[in-house]
Amino acid sequence: MTTYIKKCPECGSINLILHKDRGEVVCKDCGLVIEEKIIDFGQEWREFEDDKDNKKRRTGAPMTYTKFDRGLGTDVGKKGDVYQLRSKERNKYFRLRKWQHRVSTAIERNLKLALAELKRVTSYLKLPNSVEEEAARIYTMAVQRGLVRGRSMESVVAGALYAACRRYEIPRTLDELSEASGIDKKEIGRTYRFITRELGIRILPSNPVDFIPRFASALKLSAETQSKAVEILEKAQKAELTSGRGPSGIASASLYVAALINNEKRTQREVADIAGVTEVTIRNRYKELLKELDLDKEIKKKLLEAS
DNA sequence: AAGACGAAAGTGGTTGA
DNA sequence: TCAACAACTTTCGTCTT
Numbered sequence: 001m002t003t004y005i006k007k008c009p010e011c012g013s014i015n016l017i018l019h020k021d022r023g024e025v026v027c028k029d030c031g032l033v034i035e036e037k038i039i040d041f042g043q044e045w046r047e048f049e050d051d052k053d054n055k056k057r058r059t060g061a062p063m064t065y066t067k068f069d070r071g072l073g074t075d076v077g078k079k080g081d082v083y084q085l086r087s088k089e090r091n092k093y094f095r096l097r098k099w100q101h102r103v104s105t106a107i108e109r110n111l112k113l114a115l116a117e118l119k120r121v122t123s124y125l126k127l128p129n130s131v132e133e134e135a136a137r138i139y140t141m142a143v144q145r146g147l148v149r150g151r152s153m154e155s156v157v158a159g160a161l162y163a164a165c166r167r168y169e170i171p172r173t174l175d176e177l178s179e180a181s182g183i184d185k186k187e188i189g190r191t192y193r194f195i196t197r198e199l200g201i202r203i204l205p206s207n208p209v210d211f212i213p214r215f216a217s218a219l220k221l222s223a224e225t226q227s228k229a230v231e232i233l234e235k236a237q238k239a240e241l242t243s244g245r246g247p248s249g250i251a252s253a254s255l256y257v258a259a260l261i262n263n264e265k266r267t268q269r270e271v272a273d274i275a276g277v278t279e280v281t282i283r284n285r286y287k288e289l290l291k292e293l294d295l296d297k298e299i300k301k302k303l304l305e306a307s
Numbered sequence: 308a309a310g311a312c313g314a315a316a317g318t319g320g321t322t323g324a
Numbered sequence: 325t326c327a328a329c330a331a332c333t334t335t336c337g338t339c340t341t
Contacts, residue, residue: 042338186319193320246332267310283312 110153114139117157118179124180126171127165144177151191155183159191163201171206173248175276179188208233208242211251213273218274219266221259229258232289239292245285249277253285 114137122132138160142148148156158181165172178185196203209230216226232254236242242250252275259266268279275282 025330189320242333249332268312269310278312280313281332284332287312 037212076098107244110148111140111143114143114153114157117154118161121157121161121177121180125176127170127172128160128168131161131164131168131170134167138163138195138199138201141199147198151194152183153189154181155191156195157181158183158188159195162188162192163196163203166203166206167201169204169207169210171210171247173211173276206247208237208247208251208254211248211257215251215255215271216273219254219255219259219270221245221264221266222262225255225258225262228262229254232257236289236292241285241288241292246277246281248275249281249285251275252277253282253289254284256286257289 056135118132118135118139122135135157139157142156142160144197161181162172162174162177174185174188177183177188181188191306195201212226212229212233229251233242233251236250236254252271255275256266256268256271259271268282272279272282
């Protein structure tokens with residue numbers, strides 16, 4: 001997994017900008033280029049060109065500042081030391097002015113509220129601190145880009161958290177986020193898509209395997225069943241049964257089959273409820289699994305042993 | 308009576324003209 | 325921008341255990 005920098009090592013600002021065109025992360029406050037090659041246009045990333053996007057992405061104030069700083073910083077030879085000093089002073093001026101502006105503005109208060117809400121939801125879902133931090137970072141970026149406007153603060157928090165979970169490969173379902181935050185599932189999905197798009201955050205399609213341990217323990221299934229489910233899942237991925245399908249559906253179907261094989265049968269409804277899908281989806285995936293991988297044999301064998 | 312199964316109709320999101 | 329489309333859900337009737 002890519003590592004993500006949270007603070008500028010130069011000035012300590014968390015005001016970092018992902019510069020998509022060049023694949024750099026740039027500190028908005030001091031212009032330091034922190035990471036090159038951070039960009040990897042993952043599968044879910046798409047460029048949707050409408051006016052709003054263009055405005056924010058290309059010509060917003062933050063970007064201009066960044067470019068300005070960078071331009072001066074690299075322009076040493078031409079203008080000499082005097083100019084460089086002046087540029088530093090201007091930098092400082094900008095920083096101060098922005099800071100001042102920021103405390104006087106609603107952003108700071110908004111952040112406080114949002115981070116409190118975030119804390120509440122993460123602890124409800126028992127998510128690790130690293131995820132909370134990541135979500136906070138995403139949220140902060142979203143606020144600074146004015147992405148919260150027109151959306152409820154809570155829904156953006158939920159969206160940021162969902163993104164953070166996916167990034168840390170400990171995905172929660174939208175239903176769980178919805179339950180914890182009290183925001184409509186669709187709304188979370190929408191804001192999630194919106195902010196990841198706007199911020200250019202790369203999210204891998206979540207891997208069904210990541211769901212297995214949690215579902216399995218919620219269903220009180222044995223470790224053997226769990227690893228059996230993972231095994232089935234891997235076969236399914238090889239057979240290309242997984243692409244385009246909802247990951248939680250596939251995960252739950254594998255678990256269901258694994259439980260059958262290991263004589264730990266759970267009803268489709270039980271599995272479905274835990275996984276946040278319907279029985280029908282489990283059945284469909286289950287059918288595909290049986291057809292593509294010849295699991296019939298194993299199941300029959302078990303049935304014989306039982307009789 | 309409960310669970311499994313499948314058909315049919317509906318929903319929300321993606322895609323390509 | 326809109327229609328076709330795939331995945332998934334909801335609902336419901338039927339079969340099996």
